[in-house]
Amino acid sequence: MSDQQLVIRDLRVAPIADPTRDILKGIDLTVGQGEVHAIMGPNGSGKTTLAYALMGHPAYVITGGEVRWKGRNILELSADKRARLGLFLAFQYPTAIPGLSVASFVRSALNARRAGLDRTTEIDPTDPIRGGISMGDFRRKMREKMALLKMDEAFAARYVNDGFSGGEKKRLEMLQMAVLEPEMAILDETDSGLDIDALRIVAEGVNAMLNPNMGVLLITHYQRLLNYITPDFVHVLAMGRIVKTGGRELALQLEESGYGPVLRAAGLDIAVPDDALRVPVEPAEAAR
Numbered sequence: 128m129s130d131q132q133l134v135i136r137d138l139r140v141a142p143i144a145d146p147t148r149d150i151l152k153g154i155d156l157t158v159g160q161g162e163v164h165a166i167m168g169p170n171g172s173g174k175t176t177l178a179y180a181l182m183g184h185p186a187y188v189i190t191g192g193e194v195r196w197k198g199r200n201i202l203e204l205s206a207d208k209r210a211r212l213g214l215f216l217a218f219q220y221p222t223a224i225p226g227l228s229v230a231s232f233v234r235s236a237l238n239a240r241r242a243g244l245d246r247t248t249e250i251d252p253t254d255p256i257r258g259g260i261s262m263g264d265f266r267r268k269m270r271e272k273m274a275l276l277k278m279d280e281a282f283a284a285r286y287v288n289d290g291f292s293g294g295e296k297k298r299l300e301m302l303q304m305a306v307l308e309p310e311m312a313i314l315d316e317t318d319s320g321l322d323i324d325a326l327r328i329v330a331e332g333v334n335a336m337l338n339p340n341m342g343v344l345l346i347t348h349y350q351r352l353l354n355y356i357t358p359d360f361v362h363v364l365a366m367g368r369i370v371k372t373g374g375r376e377l378a379l380q381l382e383e384s385g386y387g388p389v390l391r392a393a394g395l396d397i398a399v400p401d402d403a404l405r406v407p408v409e410p411a412e413a414a415r
């Protein structure tokens with residue numbers, strides 16, 4: 128088994144408030160290099176819980192299973208160690224940091240990533256001659272990535288998320304991803320606060336960065352996102368389990384018929400009418 132795969136095995140997750148009630152009831156999923164996997168599912172199926180568990184969110188406890196990446200169970204590592212191992216975890220609710228520029232923020236993140244998992248005394252990420260990135264190299268990299276993402280250079284001087292629109296927050300997320308050059312990107316595009324522009328920004332960002340060395344796990348509520356980012360695999364998550372896996376045609380089938388037929392075929396006892404299991408195509412145009 129290659130080390131460059133994200134391997135989720137029998138992952139079980141409960142809320143910290145009620146650790147005996149598993150939300151995720153045994154997730155098995157392998158994301159290889161160069162593959163794009165999408166996870167879709169009805170409301171309340173556990174999509175956000177999966178994203179948060181992978182990110183190490185303190186509101187959740189791992190009650191079973193493991194997530195292996197580069198020979199380690201990442202669930203035992205702090206979020207910053209996960210990042211230093213080449214995982215990119217997009218945070219859904221980024222906080223504003225007035226006084227800290229986007230450029231300084233991204234540079235610290237890059238230097239932390241370059242320091243590697245086990246910091247040694249020979250590497251001082253703040254010092255260009257001891258492993259840190261020089262200002263010149265950093266500026267070049269920022270310029271290159273901002274051009275790739277078609278971003279205005281003035282963005283680098285703004286304060287982190289300070290007064291940012293939903294779309295601008297997404298741009299910063301994509302810029303971080305571009306500069307950090309992760310080998311595995313995990314993105315959660317939830318329903319709240321995401322307008323259609325933001326969706327496009329994410330799609331364009333991910334597409335600009337796709338390469339054979341990067342895997343992507345894209346958790347999404349919207350079929351439309353998958354018109355912009357073509358997934359290699361689509362998984363349906365329902366009641367804490369993956370009940371079906373297919374190719375991109377599965378997303379189109381879900382858009383057409385909703386989750387009802389797939390859930391019934393999986394033998395799930397669904398108490399709501401099929402109408403309640405339609406797939407939202409895209410967020411409201413005016414939701415900003």
Ligand code: ADP
Pocket residue numbers: 142143144150168169170171172173174175176177186187
């Ligand atoms: P989705 O993102 O697919 O809509 P979630 O992962 O947000 O689903 O939620 C799955 C289920 O777990 C829901 O029933 C939700 O109420 C419950 N849940 C999620 N997070 C928590 C939490 N922090 N505490 C208690 N219950 C939670």
Ligand code: MG
Pocket residue numbers: 174175176317318
């Ligand atoms: Mg959710």
